[in-house]
Amino acid sequence: MGVNGYGTIGKRVADAVHAQPDMELIGVAKTQPNFEAHTAGERGYPMYAAIPERSPLFSEAGVELAGEVDELVAKADIIVDCTPSGIGAENRELYETHHTPAIFQGGEDADVADVSFNARANFDAARDADYVRVVSCNTTGLSRIIAPLEEEYGVEKVRATLVRRGGDPGQNSRGPINDILPNPIKIPSHHGPDVKTIFPDLEIDTLGLKVPATLMHVHALNVTLEDDVTGAHVRQLLEGENRVYVIPEGMGIDGAGKLMDFALDAGRPRGDMWENCVWGESIGVNGRDLYLFQAIHQQSDVIPENVDAIRAMFDTEDQQDSMALTDQTLGIGISGSPSGFAEQARAEFADD
Numbered sequence: 001m002g003v004n005g006y007g008t009i010g011k012r013v014a015d016a017v018h019a020q021p022d023m024e025l026i027g028v029a030k031t032q033p034n035f036e037a038h039t040a041g042e043r044g045y046p047m048y049a050a051i052p053e054r055s056p057l058f059s060e061a062g063v064e065l066a067g068e069v070d071e072l073v074a075k076a077d078i079i080v081d082c083t084p085s086g087i088g089a090e091n092r093e094l095y096e097t098h099h100t101p102a103i104f105q106g107g108e109d110a111d112v113a114d115v116s117f118n119a120r121a122n123f124d125a126a127r128d129a130d131y132v133r134v135v136s137c138n139t140t141g142l143s144r145i146i147a148p149l150e151e152e153y154g155v156e157k158v159r160a161t162l163v164r165r166g167g168d169p170g171q172n173s174r175g176p177i178n179d180i181l182p183n184p185i186k187i188p189s190h191h192g193p194d195v196k197t198i199f200p201d202l203e204i205d206t207l208g209l210k211v212p213a214t215l216m217h218v219h220a221l222n223v224t225l226e227d228d229v230t231g232a233h234v235r236q237l238l239e240g241e242n243r244v245y246v247i248p249e250g251m252g253i254d255g256a257g258k259l260m261d262f263a264l265d266a267g268r269p270r271g272d273m274w275e276n277c278v279w280g281e282s283i284g285v286n287g288r289d290l291y292l293f294q295a296i297h298q299q300s301d302v303i304p305e306n307v308d309a310i311r312a313m314f315d316t317e318d319q320q321d322s323m324a325l326t327d328q329t330l331g332i333g334i335s336g337s338p339s340g341f342a343e344q345a346r347a348e349f350a351d352d
């Protein structure tokens, strides 16, 4: 398996695939020999030049090249394309030329692939597909909540307000620095239609804003269910989802900043938080209307989904086994108690 585009998402996908017992990472491709190229080398990942004319820059910078991206694509059984939005679609021809299946990311339009994918919601849709798109961080976060609600109670309508981070921590050219932007200003936002690529019959309206933060996205969610429910029942349901962390009361986690601190304290790689983080106290019900707040770590929540998409495409495991293996190998899943998280972190340190 190869990764084309070794940035925020690509480097995490590479590490995650490298950790799987049933997968082999054969190389990664980049356009420039920056710090990420050096750390990829330290991790032992063969490096390929994404733009052939730039190959000499790598040797000048002391980064050994295994070849050019064409060779990586030809050798790989599958490519996970993690290039910036729009470049993935341009790359599809390259993958087709080599008859190499590919996974694209959520920045691409849905029509880049045959199937849009979320492991919890539509794993089987990617079986035997050659081109699959793992939906965006926000769509992944919404899908992980909608799937169990739909199965348990039926969903009449979803309304979500997405408070989106302005950029990732390294994206110093993005913003706003000091503003609160309706974004996209057009209502509803593109997120609702994107969720419908996973749940075609769902009624959903979404609104977005951008704020001066790099930490996480935060969603305010209202879901009208088909049955009357209690908050306690919904909470129990979400606590049963391994990729959802229901933040217990008493943890003192009152925002995204403390969630990121929590992940760092627990020794998670890069401080990643792969799970949706739902504030337990926010789960409120009024008849059939459910309300909650959740935080989504945009840099990492789609990573396990990429791993599962590979297994779905090769039809090697069923949904449950694939998700369980991914979660176990990456250390995903925080038990309801803080000590569960601490135990997991201790186990990771003990392994090192």
Ligand SMILES: NC(=O)C1=CN([C@@H]2O[C@H](COP(=O)(O)OP(=O)(O)OC[C@H]3O[C@@H](n4cnc5c(N)ncnc54)[C@H](OP(=O)(O)O)[C@@H]3O)[C@@H](O)[C@H]2O)C=CC1
Pocket (backbone or CB within 6 Å): 004, 005, 006, 007, 008, 009, 010, 029, 030, 031, 032, 033, 034, 050, 051, 082, 083, 084, 085, 086, 087, 105, 106, 107, 108, 135, 136, 137, 168, 298, 299, 302
């Ligand atoms: N960041 C996020 O929050 C999320 C992003 N996504 C989606 O994931 C995709 C990747 O985003 P992200 O990782 O953030 O982007 P980044 O900009 O962090 O990383 C993209 C990488 O692609 C490389 N690259 C640029 N051009 C090419 C090219 N022509 N061929 C090969 N590699 C190239 C860049 O390499 P170099 O540095 O060498 O130029 C960089 O390493 C997008 O579709 C995005 O929408 C999905 C969920 C969340």
Ligand SMILES: O=C(OP(=O)(O)O)[C@H](O)COP(=O)(O)O
Pocket (backbone or CB within 6 Å): 085, 107, 136, 137, 138, 139, 164, 191, 298
């Ligand atoms: O928030 C995201 O996408 P989304 O808001 O379109 O779901 C991803 O984190 C990528 O966002 P970006 O396109 O602002 O880098």
